[in-house]
Amino acid sequence: MKSTAWGSIVVALMIVAAIPAISYGEETDEQHPPPIERYIQIAEHARQRLTAYLDTHEHDQDIEQRCEDIALLIEGAREARAAGDVETAIAKTKGAMEMLKGCMTSLDVQLLPEAVDAIKDRYERASHHLSMLTIALGRLEERGIEAPLIDAHVRVARSSFKASLVHLKAERPFIARQMLNVCERSLDTAHDMLEDRVRDSLLPERLHHYLNTMPERLQAAHDTIDEARSGGIDTGEAESLLAQLKVRLHKAREAHQEGREAASLAILRESMESATRLDHELDELQRRMAS
DSSP: OOHHHHHHHHHHHHHHOOSOSOOOOOOOOTTSOOOHHHHHHHHHHHHHHHHHHHHHSOOOHHHHHHHHHHHHHHHHHHHHHHTTOHHHHHHHHHHHHHHHHHHHHHHHHHSOHHHHHHHHHHHHHHHHHHHHHHHHHHHHHHTTOOOHHHHHHHHHHHHHHHHHHHHHHTTOHHHHHHHHHHHHHHHHHHHHHHHHHHHHHSOGGGHHHHHHHHHHHHHHHHHHHHHHHHTTOOOHHHHHHHHHHHHHHHHHHHHHHTTOHHHHHHHHHHTHHHHHHHHHHHHHHHHHHHO
C-alpha cells in the first residue's frame, strides 16, 4: 500500500480532530507504515464520542444510521487486520473516518445560532482559566518546583483551545465545541493537580518562613491595587481576594503562635487557590496600567 493511502487517513483523522495530543507523524513509506491498530482505535474513540453526543442531543435519524454503518466498518477493519489483510483494514478505517467527518459536517449545519453563541461565550472563561494556570506554573518554576504532568495538561488545553478557534472561524461549530470540551477537561484536570502540587510543596519546615514573607507580598499587592485604582481601573476582584488572604493569614499566624502547626498549614493550603487568582488579577492590572 502506498504512503498516499496512509496520508488520506491522517488527513481524515486531523479533520475529525476528536482526540487531541496524538502525534500522527509524517507520511511513511511501504517499509515503515504506522500501526493500523492505532488508527482503528482512534476511529472507535471518535465514534464513541459522537454516539454519546447523539444520545443527549437532537439529531437527524440519518446520522444515527451512519453511526451504525461506521461501527460496522470499524469492526470490519479489525477483522481484516486480524486476518492479515492490512490493505482492506486501511480502506475500511479510511471509510469510517470519512463517514465520521460527514456526520460532523451535518451536525455543524444543525447547530442553532444560540448554540454557536454559547460556544463563543465559553472562550473567555477558558482563556481566563488557561492564563491563570500558566501564571501558577510559572510561580512553581520560580520556586524550583517541577510539575511536568500539569504542564502537559496545560499544553493539551492550549492546543485544543487554538484548534477550536480555527474550526469556529472555518464555520465548523460542532468540531469547535468538541475541541473546546477537550480544552476545558484538560484545564479542570490541570487545576486539580496544581492544587495538590502546591499543597504538597507547603511543608511544615517552611511554615515559619512563609508566614514571615507573606505580609511583604500582600503589601506589594496592596500597592499595585492602589496604583491601578488611582488610574481609574476597576480593582474590585483583586481587593476582594486580597481581603480574603489577609483574614486567612491572620488566622494562620494565630494558629502558629498557639503551637497549632497542623491547623496553620491547613489554613494556608486552603488559601492557595485565592493566592493564585490574586496573582492573575495583579498581572492583569499591571498589563492594563502599562497599556
